[in-house]
Amino acid sequence: MMVESASETIRSAPSGQNGVGSLSGQTDGGGGGATGTATSGTGRDVATGADSNGEMSPAELLHFQQQQALQVARQFLLQQASGLSSPGNNDSKQSASAVQVPVSVAMMSPQMLTPQQMQQILSPPQLQALLQQQQALMLQQLQEYYKKQQEQLHLQLLTQQQAGKPQPKETLGNKQLAFQQQLLQMQQLQQQHLLNLQRQGLVSLQPSQASGPLQTLPQAAVCPTDLPQLWKGEGAPGQPAEDSVKQEGLDLTGTAATATSFAAPPKVSPPLSHHTLPNGQPTVLTSRRDSSSHEETPSSHPLYGHGECKWPGCETLCEDLGQFIKHLNTEHALDDRSTAQCRVQMQVVQQLEIQLAKESERLQAMMAHLHMRPSEPKPFSQPVTVSAADSFPDGLVHPPTSAAAPVTPLRPPGLGSASLHSGGPARRRSSDKFCSPISSELAQNHEFYKNADVRPPFTYASLIRQAILETPDRQLTLNEIYNWFTRMFAYFRRNTATWKNAVRHNLSLHKCFVRVENVKGAVWTVDEREYQKRRPPKMTGSPTLVKNMISGLSYGALNASYQAALAESSFPLLNSPGMLNPGSASSLLPLSHDDGGAPMEPLPSNGSSSPPRLSPPQYR
DNA sequence: GCGTCGCTAAACATCA
DNA sequence: CTGATGTTTAGCGACG
Numbered sequence: 001m002m003v004e005s006a007s008e009t010i011r012s013a014p015s016g017q018n019g020v021g022s023l024s025g026q027t028d029g030g031g032g033g034a035t036g037t038a039t040s041g042t043g044r045d046v047a048t049g050a051d052s053n054g055e056m057s058p059a060e061l062l063h064f065q066q067q068q069a070l071q072v073a074r075q076f077l078l079q080q081a082s083g084l085s086s087p088g089n090n091d092s093k094q095s096a097s098a099v100q101v102p103v104s105v106a107m108m109s110p111q112m113l114t115p116q117q118m119q120q121i122l123s124p125p126q127l128q129a130l131l132q133q134q135q136a137l138m139l140q141q142l143q144e145y146y147k148k149q150q151e152q153l154h155l156q157l158l159t160q161q162q163a164g165k166p167q168p169k170e171t172l173g174n175k176q177l178a179f180q181q182q183l184l185q186m187q188q189l190q191q192q193h194l195l196n197l198q199r200q201g202l203v204s205l206q207p208s209q210a211s212g213p214l215q216t217l218p219q220a221a222v223c224p225t226d227l228p229q230l231w232k233g234e235g236a237p238g239q240p241a242e243d244s245v246k247q248e249g250l251d252l253t254g255t256a257a258t259a260t261s262f263a264a265p266p267k268v269s270p271p272l273s274h275h276t277l278p279n280g281q282p283t284v285l286t287s288r289r290d291s292s293s294h295e296e297t298p299s300s301h302p303l304y305g306h307g308e309c310k311w312p313g314c315e316t317l318c319e320d321l322g323q324f325i326k327h328l329n330t331e332h333a334l335d336d337r338s339t340a341q342c343r344v345q346m347q348v349v350q351q352l353e354i355q356l357a358k359e360s361e362r363l364q365a366m367m368a369h370l371h372m373r374p375s376e377p378k379p380f381s382q383p384v385t386v387s388a389a390d391s392f393p394d395g396l397v398h399p400p401t402s403a404a405a406p407v408t409p410l411r412p413p414g415l416g417s418a419s420l421h422s423g424g425p426a427r428r429r430s431s432d433k434f435c436s437p438i439s440s441e442l443a444q445n446h447e448f449y450k451n452a453d454v455r456p457p458f459t460y461a462s463l464i465r466q467a468i469l470e471t472p473d474r475q476l477t478l479n480e481i482y483n484w485f486t487r488m489f490a491y492f493r494r495n496t497a498t499w500k501n502a503v504r505h506n507l508s509l510h511k512c513f514v515r516v517e518n519v520k521g522a523v524w525t526v527d528e529r530e531y532q533k534r535r536p537p538k539m540t541g542s543p544t545l546v547k548n549m550i551s552g553l554s555y556g557a558l559n560a561s562y563q564a565a566l567a568e569s570s571f572p573l574l575n576s577p578g579m580l581n582p583g584s585a586s587s588l589l590p591l592s593h594d595d596g597g598a599p600m601e602p603l604p605s606n607g608s609s610s611p612p613r614l615s616p617p618q619y620r
Numbered sequence: 621g622c623g624t625c626g627c628t629a630a631a632c633a634t635c636a
Numbered sequence: 637c638t639g640a641t642g643t644t645t646a647g648c649g650a651c652g
Contacts, residue, residue: 504641505642
């Protein structure tokens with residue numbers, strides 16, 4: 001409670017606004033950049049400004065801890081640096097794998113320094129907050145390091161490729177492989193960290209169920225799609241991360257916090273970051289206000305929805321938030337189990353990140369192939385952010401997708417902003433009309449929508465159309481459309497009566513949907529002309545629209561629009577390189593696990609969005 | 621204030 | 637009879 005009010009207080013402070021953003025913004029330039037630096041600044045404030053309390057303030061502890069952590073981190077970095085600088089081919093692999101261990105060690109060690117002390121002094125939430133902050137600092141450093149290392153690796157690779165010609169092919173190949181592996185490892189780590197950052201505000205993304213033991217999950221084997229399953233399995237909590245748990249002592253914080261800010265739940269608010277109260281007391285607060293307005297209402301918590309605890313694998317029913325908080329504090333406190341679960345969650349996220357990276361790469365190649373000059377546009381962080389702001393007022397749409405890009409403080413997709421908590425249907429018209437081709441959105445955020453219970457910002461009509469167009473023969477039965485909805489969107493796995501009714505309603509209502517008697521019954525097709533009629537493209541005139549379009553269009557969007565332009569010659573601006581946003585798209589196509597079909601058609605979409613809520617996927 | 625758009629809800633019909 | 641599918645109407649909120 002105390003913390004609650006505290007965070008409340010802070011939340012109302014203007015600077016607290018983009019807390020999460022700030023966290024994730026560390027690596028980010030652009031608008032979030034300021035906040036990013038602010039974060040570390042805040043952290044320092046916490047550390048230094050806290051002594052106002054006289055006692056051995058938590059802030060002091062934190063400060064101490066931070067110092068320790070940084071030292072460890074530096075050591076680690078040094079180690080890595082030295083290990084990498086001598087590109088012993090044989091070693092490279094080793095050092096690559098070594099990367100993972102030290103990281104965790106680096107993060108944990110500091111905590112072990114005064115675990116008991118800290119535990120005595122601080123409440124779990126406070127501890128977590130502190131640790132998170134510490135983590136943020138470290139992440140920052142590590143990220144810098146990773147960047148350097150990556151550059152180094154690239155250089156080495158290049159050097160080897162050139163100078164290595166005379167060498168026996170095999171050796172060279174091995175070297176390259178090793179380097180690549182190392183690179184990959186680095187990327188993974190980086191992604192993981194990014195993710196952590198994102199997580200600070202990303203609560204809604206939680207891959208629903210969790211509680212698993214798969215600490216040792218074979219990474220490559222984990223398909224994002226399966227992730228939810230990972231969690232499910234059982235609750236054999238203790239086991240998974242046991243070993244590491246042991247070695248880490250107080251660890252939860254280490255990993256959990258490291259893995260996800262998400263570990264912080266035991267208290268009150270969602271994405272948490274640590275700040276200092278005026279009196280110097282570190283406290284938890286919702287880090288991103290914009291995105292989490294809903295969580296501020298007493299009726300919501302990122303880990304609470306539909307009357308049940310959303311902690312992975314939990315689903316305990318709680319009548320109200322208060323009860324939930326209690327539950328959270330008792331059942332999901334700082335312990336081995338929670339730690340393990342956080343680990344798993346971390347892995348889940350990591351896998352998604354990896355997948356995303358791959359898809360992004362593919363996308364870039366595709367774009368390059370299509371002469372769309374993917375790489376030159378701004379750093380993708382930009383576009384995404386911009387589009388989020390410009391074209392999606394409710395921020396609904398920008399999931400963690402662009403994570404591949406090393407530096408994107410993504411808005412928590414679901415929590416991005418206001419829309420999430422809003423009760424009724426929130427619809428946008430102008431914005432999404434012009435800025436959010438559904439196919440691109442979908443492509444970009446495919447995984448996100450699939451796993452997060454967030455309402456897609458598209459109209460039913462556009463979704464239906466998308467579903468139909470994704471199929472080879474451009475036709476679907478009603479049931480197939482239903483299936484597409486549930487498959488593609490976690491959101492449509494509940495309230496089926498409602499949205500199915502809406503789907504039928506739309507099919508009947510809009511002329512663009514044509515019912516065709518088929519061998520296997522009736523199928524629905526799209527009359528593209530009719531569909532286009534509905535939404536005459538009028539973006540040529542208004543500079544504002546154009547601007548919106550530009551900022552709102554992401555890579556995939558562009559592509560969609562590009563296609564539209566080809567078809568209708570109505571989007572003269574589409575080839576503008578400025579609109580490209582390579583990084584933000586994970587892929588243009590729906591990921592393979594779906595029909596493998598590609599959204600062949602550009603889909604301008606009409607917006608609609610509404611209250612997103614996470615809920616366990618339950619088909620039908 | 622008005623018209624449009626999109627969503628939700630619901631009544632009703634048809635058919636397997 | 638039941639459930640799925642389709643059609644239609646109505647009310648509401650958001651937006652221009």
